[in-house]
């Protein structure tokens with residue numbers, strides 16, 4: 095499925111301040127805002143069902159021992175949806191029904207893989223982290239919308255290993271993130287934003303990092319319709335019973351042309367990319383269309399001046 099965010103302007107613009115920093119960038123999260131719902135919900139939940147049906151192993155994975163924490167996530171999610179988003183789901187007699195899609199699930203059918211069901215109820219992807227010898231490891235995930243990574247390559251690996259290809263992570267973020275995970279309190283959930291510019295609007299992408307395919311067909315004239323802003327709103331919270339950590343990823347994809355009415359955001363994005371180290375630009379595969387992107391954003395700013 096192609097991008098489904100149809101908002102005129104992007105909901106989140108973490109590049110707005112024109113800076114690029116390899117920082118954790120965590121802010122306190124009110125759990126009433128834990129789950130993000132918008133009008134793409136029905137389409138995205140249907141897309142999740144499709145992916146889970148045709149390539150289940152690519153989008154769901156769990157390791158032995160994760161079942162109790164998976165069940166804890168499902169219970170927290172059901173409770174949160176009923177309290178903070180009334181009407182989205184209904185629970186009755188061991189069944190849960192999603193209002194917009196009309197799909198009904200039997201809780202008992204997911205007793206050993208509760209995260210699979212949890213992922214079908216929200217637009218977020220869900221990653222369960224548990225303490226291991228080298229820090230927190232990915233223990234289970236419902237991951238229908240990966241941003242160019244493969245679940246099977248990360249399952250069971252610690253944070254440092256999961257991020258081994260991320261330019262600058264080991265030097266700048268590795269230790270602070272590990273320390274943060276150790277000390278995270280159940281009553282202090284947090285959120286952060288991550289962003290990229292991509293030449294493919296698909297929500298499910300398992301490859302495309304470090305691409306440098308030379309001459310791109312993208313030009314300053316067509317970049318608005320051939321490039322997309324991909325922003326992830328991520329949250330982290332410790333589960334009170336198991337002590338594991340749940341990482342959620344909510345993905346927003348908007349055409350670059352969504353900045354047309356916001357020259358201030360265009361200027362922020364342009365400056366943030368100019369500041370981004372080359373290693374990160376390579377990691378994000380910006381190089382093939384970097385000049386076209388810059389030209390498009392520059393033209394938007396000139397038009398507004």
Ligand code: HEM
Nearest residue numbers: 117118221232243248256257259260267271290303341378
């Ligand atoms: C405070 C917590 C975290 C920070 C600061 C962080 C930071 C980052 C950064 C900067 C990137 C590069 C993304 C980009 O700009 O395109 C990244 C990628 C990634 N992150 Fe995290 N992350 C965090 C938590 C997690 C957790 C809990 C997971 C568990 C699944 C995770 C999985 C990944 C994966 C799979 C990638 C892509 C790696 C690749 O391309 O091989 N992150 N993260």
